Amino acid sequence: MNANQASASNPNGPSGDGAAAGGASPTFSPLYQQIKGLITQSLESGEWKPGEIIPSEVELAARYKVSQGTVRKAIDELAAENLLVRRQGKGTFVATHNEDRAQFRFLRLLADDGAEHPHISKLLECRRLRAPAEIARQLDLKPADPVVLIKRLLQFDGVSTVLDEIWLPGAVFRGLTLERLSDYKGPLYAMFEAEFGTRMIRASEKIRAVAAEPSVAELLGVPPGFPLLSVERVSFTYGDRPVEVRRGWYVTTGYYYQNDLS
Amino acid sequence: MNANQASASNPNGPSGDGAAAGGASPTFSPLYQQIKGLITQSLESGEWKPGEIIPSEVELAARYKVSQGTVRKAIDELAAENLLVRRQGKGTFVATHNEDRAQFRFLRLLADDGAEHPHISKLLECRRLRAPAEIARQLDLKPADPVVLIKRLLQFDGVSTVLDEIWLPGAVFRGLTLERLSDYKGPLYAMFEAEFGTRMIRASEKIRAVAAEPSVAELLGVPPGFPLLSVERVSFTYGDRPVEVRRGWYVTTGYYYQNDLS
DNA sequence: TAGTGGTCTAGACCACGTG
């Protein structure tokens, strides 16, 4: 990686820009974006694992042969995307789903008074089967590829509130069993990143109001036809690869889904 | 605003930091945060109006007697908060609800196929009354203070999909009538910022699934008891002052509420 | 005392949009 983009040599990026040369648009890519890519690679490859500290800005600047300011900007963006966490005086760390309130990021259910209540998870089943067409499409698999299906119930203050159906690609989550799930303490996503090296980066949800189907209603302890929040989530890992489909039904009596538009 | 924080003179902020001196925490506030505050003041005071261009970075640096990099960082954050919009080669502009897809930011309803459909607004009524206790609380008003209540229906592809009850502080929205509402073309928030100088910065929503009340059901053309998405929004303007309470009921058949966790 | 991230500056050059 050349040093001086500013002096004379460097009309475009130092490192390869990814693809075919030719007459298309110049595809200018700033240095810090390329550094960002290199750091992301190290995260993805597991060189730095969740919770661990990464090299200091000065070290990274030396390693990539750029100024500290440039790696700084790269890290800034990765921190804004919740991939890294900066701690003044200590260092920069790989984000994890274990600690902080990283949990609320993915389950934004609050009690009517605005408080965040704890919940417990009741595992109902964990099966391996062939992907239904729709799930395969969403997970970017071939139809009938192996998948894992987890069903669970979340109880808030002892009341069944959320029923989840979680679909995972079987190839990635090899060896995932109900027993291993029950043994693990902490959030599901923390287990996924610790035991399967798969970290959920972002998710996209489709939210609807639906009438409870009889089977769902029974598990949630509400009458059939009861209005439920239907939350269909697709979660993505590095490279925007989908690695989870989650279908949830929320009883929003006494609790609500909190969303901030900003 | 003193120049050199870096040299000798300036152990803490140049301008006043807001409050009482004394033994409490030093309340260190970086220069760029103070610049951010000054820029926000100019936005709030209307010195630069929505859609207008603001002075260039170099000009602002001269005006505040700081380096360009410092105003740059201030503007960066304001742009991230959607208060300003940067356009390379042209300048920096005050954000507005008129253009772009600033609309989707506040009405994230998509068709099942993921497409963003246009909608038309049917105004049902616009009344002035005394604030109910709950509304007064949310708008930070005294009970029985004057408020404006707007009811409207949004139709997607000719189908009634959203019923909104919009509560506004009467003191701010003086002279708002059904006629003025009907005359205005474009999004409601665009009208608010253009005609009443009140710009919505961020909003907080509580989402639930509810059974349609008879009166609501009739307006939306669904049977009573039909599952609806209930969206209760409080919108805030500069200084995090609440200036709108909006209660919406969404029919999520053929459409869904899109939310991204990132 | 030493190391980390955080702030601030000054100056150079690049990419973009106008004349």
Add this chain to the structure above:
DNA sequence: ACGTGGTCTAGACCACTAT
């Protein structure tokens, strides 16, 4: 050709955390 934002550098100093 010029002005705007965007990138990159180099160096100084500040604030926080650990030892």
